[in-house]
Amino acid sequence: MHRVLIVEDMESSMELLRELMERESDFEVVSTATNGTEAIVKFDELEPDVVLLDLVLPGKDGLEVARHIKATRPNTKIIVVSAVVEDSILAEAKDMGVDAYLTKPFTRRMLTDTLKKVVA
Amino acid sequence: MCGCAHTLRGDTVLDALRLNTLSKKAAVLIVLSLVITIAITGVFVGKVVEDRTLSQLEREMTSEAQKTSIALSQYMAEGDLVMAKQVMRSELIREDVAYVGLLDNEGNVLLEMRDTDIAGEDLIIKEQPVVDRQQNLGTLVLGFSRQYIYDVVHDTLGTLIAALVEMFLLLGVLIYLLLRREVIGPISRMVSTIEQISLDDLAKRVPIHKSDEVGRLAAAFNRMLEKLERSHEQLKESEEKYRTLVETSVSGVFITQDTKLVFVNHAFADIFGYERPEELVGKSVLDLIAPECVSYVREKMEGGFAEGYVRFRTAAMRQGRCIWCEVMATRTTYEGKPAIVGTLIDITERVERERLLEEANRELERLDRLKSDFLVIASHELRTPLFSLIGNLEFLSEQLKTDDPRIKRRLNMIWQSAFGLVDVVNAIIVALKIEAGELEIKKEPINIGEVVEASIASMEAYAEQRSQRIVYDTIGGYIVEGDAHYLTLVMTNLLSNAIKYTPDGGEIAVGVLDEGDSVHVYVRDTGIGIPEEELDRIFDKFYGVGDVMQHHTSLSKFKGGGTGLGLYIVKNIVELHNGKIWVESMPNVGSTFHVVLPKTRRVEDA
Numbered sequence A: 001m002h003r004v005l006i007v008e009d010m011e012s013s014m015e016l017l018r019e020l021m022e023r024e025s026d027f028e029v030v031s032t033a034t035n036g037t038e039a040i041v042k043f044d045e046l047e048p049d050v051v052l053l054d055l056v057l058p059g060k061d062g063l064e065v066a067r068h069i070k071a072t073r074p075n076t077k078i079i080v081v082s083a084v085v086e087d088s089i090l091a092e093a094k095d096m097g098v099d100a101y102l103t104k105p106f107t108r109r110m111l112t113d114t115l116k117k118v119v120a
Numbered sequence B: 001m002c003g004c005a006h007t008l009r010g011d012t013v014l015d016a017l018r019l020n021t022l023s024k025k026a027a028v029l030i031v032l033s034l035v036i037t038i039a040i041t042g043v044f045v046g047k048v049v050e051d052r053t054l055s056q057l058e059r060e061m062t063s064e065a066q067k068t069s070i071a072l073s074q075y076m077a078e079g080d081l082v083m084a085k086q087v088m089r090s091e092l093i094r095e096d097v098a099y100v101g102l103l104d105n106e107g108n109v110l111l112e113m114r115d116t117d118i119a120g121e122d123l124i125i126k127e128q129p130v131v132d133r134q135q136n137l138g139t140l141v142l143g144f145s146r147q148y149i150y151d152v153v154h155d156t157l158g159t160l161i162a163a164l165v166e167m168f169l170l171l172g173v174l175i176y177l178l179l180r181r182e183v184i185g186p187i188s189r190m191v192s193t194i195e196q197i198s199l200d201d202l203a204k205r206v207p208i209h210k211s212d213e214v215g216r217l218a219a220a221f222n223r224m225l226e227k228l229e230r231s232h233e234q235l236k237e238s239e240e241k242y243r244t245l246v247e248t249s250v251s252g253v254f255i256t257q258d259t260k261l262v263f264v265n266h267a268f269a270d271i272f273g274y275e276r277p278e279e280l281v282g283k284s285v286l287d288l289i290a291p292e293c294v295s296y297v298r299e300k301m302e303g304g305f306a307e308g309y310v311r312f313r314t315a316a317m318r319q320g321r322c323i324w325c326e327v328m329a330t331r332t333t334y335e336g337k338p339a340i341v342g343t344l345i346d347i348t349e350r351v352e353r354e355r356l357l358e359e360a361n362r363e364l365e366r367l368d369r370l371k372s373d374f375l376v377i378a379s380h381e382l383r384t385p386l387f388s389l390i391g392n393l394e395f396l397s398e399q400l401k402t403d404d405p406r407i408k409r410r411l412n413m414i415w416q417s418a419f420g421l422v423d424v425v426n427a428i429i430v431a432l433k434i435e436a437g438e439l440e441i442k443k444e445p446i447n448i449g450e451v452v453e454a455s456i457a458s459m460e461a462y463a464e465q466r467s468q469r470i471v472y473d474t475i476g477g478y479i480v481e482g483d484a485h486y487l488t489l490v491m492t493n494l495l496s497n498a499i500k501y502t503p504d505g506g507e508i509a510v511g512v513l514d515e516g517d518s519v520h521v522y523v524r525d526t527g528i529g530i531p532e533e534e535l536d537r538i539f540d541k542f543y544g545v546g547d548v549m550q551h552h553t554s555l556s557k558f559k560g561g562g563t564g565l566g567l568y569i570v571k572n573i574v575e576l577h578n579g580k581i582w583v584e585s586m587p588n589v590g591s592t593f594h595v596v597l598p599k600t601r602r603v604e605d606a
Helices: A011-022 A036-046 A062-072 A087-096 A108-119 B002-009 B012-017 B022-078 B081-093 B146-196 B213-248 B266-271 B291-302 B348-400 B405-435 B448-465 B484-501 B566-576
Strands: A002-007 A027-033 A050-053 A077-082 A100-103 B097-103 B109-114 B123-132 B135-145 B252-257 B260-264 B309-318 B321-334 B337-346 B444-447 B469-475 B478-482 B507-514 B518-524 B580-586 B590-602
Touching: A002 A011, A002 A036, A011 A027, A011 B348, A027 A036, A036 A050, A036 A062, A050 A062, A050 A108, A062 A077, A062 A087, A077 A108, A087 A100, A100 A108, B022 B081, B022 B097, B022 B123, B022 B135, B022 B146, B081 B097, B081 B109, B097 B123, B109 B135, B123 B146, B135 B146, B146 B213, B252 B266, B252 B321, B266 B337, B291 B309, B321 B348, B348 B405, B405 B566, B444 B448, B444 B484, B448 B469, B448 B478, B448 B484, B448 B507, B448 B518, B478 B484, B484 B507, B484 B518, B484 B566, B484 B590, B566 B580
Parallel strands: A002 A027, A002 A050, A050 A077, A077 A100, B469 B507
Antiparallel strands: B097 B109, B097 B135, B123 B135, B252 B260, B252 B337, B309 B321, B321 B337, B444 B478, B478 B590, B507 B518, B518 B590, B580 B590
16 A cells, blocks of 8 residues: 655645545555645655655745655655646756656546556 | 268369269360370370481481581592681581581591580580592591480470370360260250159150160150159049049048047048038047047057957047947058058947847847746646546546436537647647757657557547548558657647548548658548648648638638647657658648658567
């Protein structure tokens, strides 16, 4: 069972992600966060295996959270879930070592495939 | 040197004695020659004449003695002493005789007579025996005055020399005159003519009288004068031409010496707001330069003129107002002294325009960035709600668990619309990236056959909707180096277009062919086709079917649907993969899109 932390600021998106993850049998959502600072706190506290990370967040943004994650527990799998497609940002995320990038909007199938790939 | 200067200033007497003309030289030369000739000739001839005269006189004296002796012998034989004395006296009377003496056979003086004023040693003695019928009666002694003899000789010589001198003098004068007429005269005339020639009077010519060297010199000199006259004319013409050029030039022309303006043309005066060029002559050119540029200009004008000239821009002052000027200058000489000559134009307008252009450019850049930023933000903002839309739609269709075709159909339509929206947003982003040159193609080995098959699969639903069939002619598995995502995009785009522009019931054919070191993919439809004149425009950004129409209204750009970015994106992606794309089409028959991609290696078909 993989423990998952979802970081997303928009309520509707958050709800959707939750529901999507519920359908994934191998994954358990242990917590959620709606801003960067909360994300870091929850991450340190709960030590999840997988983090679904939005980039555009109030307070600390997704990249900062990613940096923190990779600095403290680098084995954590980060899947960036974002509408942003700017190459410079993507490149930065890649450099930081995120494991996958899902561009919104995506289908359920795409999520499942990505999850499978990441934990494999 | 010093002495020379002194005489130049000095005495006319000394001047007269200096050999500064050919005549004087000729005269001196002739006189010298004469003197030498006369001297030599005189000495030589004199000697000869002297000897001959002396011999002649010798002979005369001897014969005189003989004659007298004969006369005496007769009287002496008769014992007539009186007559003998007479004879002797008549001899003494002669100028050349100064002593007459008669001696007996023993040498005693019988008779003697002498001139009063002579001494014994001044006599030339001639003795002649007095003989009568072979009987010596005595000896006659005649004493000739040596002085007299010499006088005679000297007279002769004198006459001779006088004659010589006269002759040679005459000759000398003749030669001198001849020389003057033939040589010195013409030369002298030539010289005075030449001296009269000045740049103001080049029309004069030297008179030619003879065909000898002097004549030739005169002729050559005249020819030279011709050339000089002509060249002087040309020079004046040229000067006139350049003067006119400078005066009528619209560029300001200036000459400065030690930063002072020594010449300006009308245009220059005009540029600085002066009525007449004269007003500026004498002013320092630095007064016309804006104060903050003075040191810059000074540096430039005093600098090395590296390439022979200097060119620069500077701010200048026109009657208190600031203007911009462009200056080009080079070194020259003016009236013998170093100067700087140059041209100057007023570029205030140009500078202003450049500034405006720069500003406009900056504004354009700003707007461009703004546009890109806007589009990026817009797509981002569109994606977020789309995520919710699609996600919830998926759940909804699941949760409904219905077989009702109406519900199913409605859900499907929503689904299509949502993905249509996603496609638009994605197309905008990709097009933006292409435009900015930021589209990154992953370089991985891709099985193009698989990509094509997957695209076909994804399009089958759409085709079915339109009652169309997609057939594959041949799908080989070839490996190309590229990006699966973008190659898929290419294929789905082409298929989507094919389906869209083919009427219901039509057929789409797809094939993947081997072409040695490249792969050839084609998509053929039986659609409305593309007119020939449009063929090279279809890959342009924003090209749409609306463009085919004759009349463009404000709504034309919306007709035909779609962003018009599809083929633009497809072409760029293909080219970023080092491939080629082109189309063949016949209106109302169909179109075939061809894509060729370089291969890495072929995967053997299973």
